[in-house]
Amino acid sequence: MKVLEFLSKLCAILAGVLLTVITLMTCASLLGRNTIGVTIVGDFELTGVATGAAIAMFMPWCQFRRGNIIVDFFTTKLGDRTNDKFDRFGALLLAGVFALLAWRTVLGGINSYDTNSTTMMMGFPEWTVYAAMVPAFVLASVVGLWQTLFGFGETEAHP
Numbered sequence: 001m002k003v004l005e006f007l008s009k010l011c012a013i014l015a016g017v018l019l020t021v022i023t024l025m026t027c028a029s030l031l032g033r034n035t036i037g038v039t040i041v042g043d044f045e046l047t048g049v050a051t052g053a054a055i056a057m058f059m060p061w062c063q064f065r066r067g068n069i070i071v072d073f074f075t076t077k078l079g080d081r082t083n084d085k086f087d088r089f090g091a092l093l094l095a096g097v098f099a100l101l102a103w104r105t106v107l108g109g110i111n112s113y114d115t116n117s118t119t120m121m122m123g124f125p126e127w128t129v130y131a132a133m134v135p136a137f138v139l140a141s142v143v144g145l146w147q148t149l150f151g152f153g154e155t156e157a158h159p
Helices: 002-035 043-064 080-114 127-150
Strands: none
Touching: 002 043, 002 127, 043 080, 043 127, 080 127
């Protein structure tokens, strides 16, 4: 579990760095546009692709920390063992969803690469965004499978 925790944290840190860089770029573009009339061409495109990749990269840490929404209205009065079984089943379902997302993202990335799909203004290759998302989805799926099989250890759900 320590390896999964490390990889999940690393993924989240990289996502945070990516969003910080995009935020600084957006600020520079806005300042340039409003002061000297010069903007960064394609800043909107870069913001979109970076945000998509960052969201995927936050998912493993979210799954590791059990940060996904849990609706426990019907299960609050059940015992700990029953709730643990429900939580493990939920982790299994999320692992399946992340595996499905990884598979479809791989196919989307291959299609984007084969068709040489790029962003409109900058010509940024879109397959690179898919390539950044796939490992994060796979890691989130592995974390969910680990939680299904071995429980949640010291991680706690955060309200």
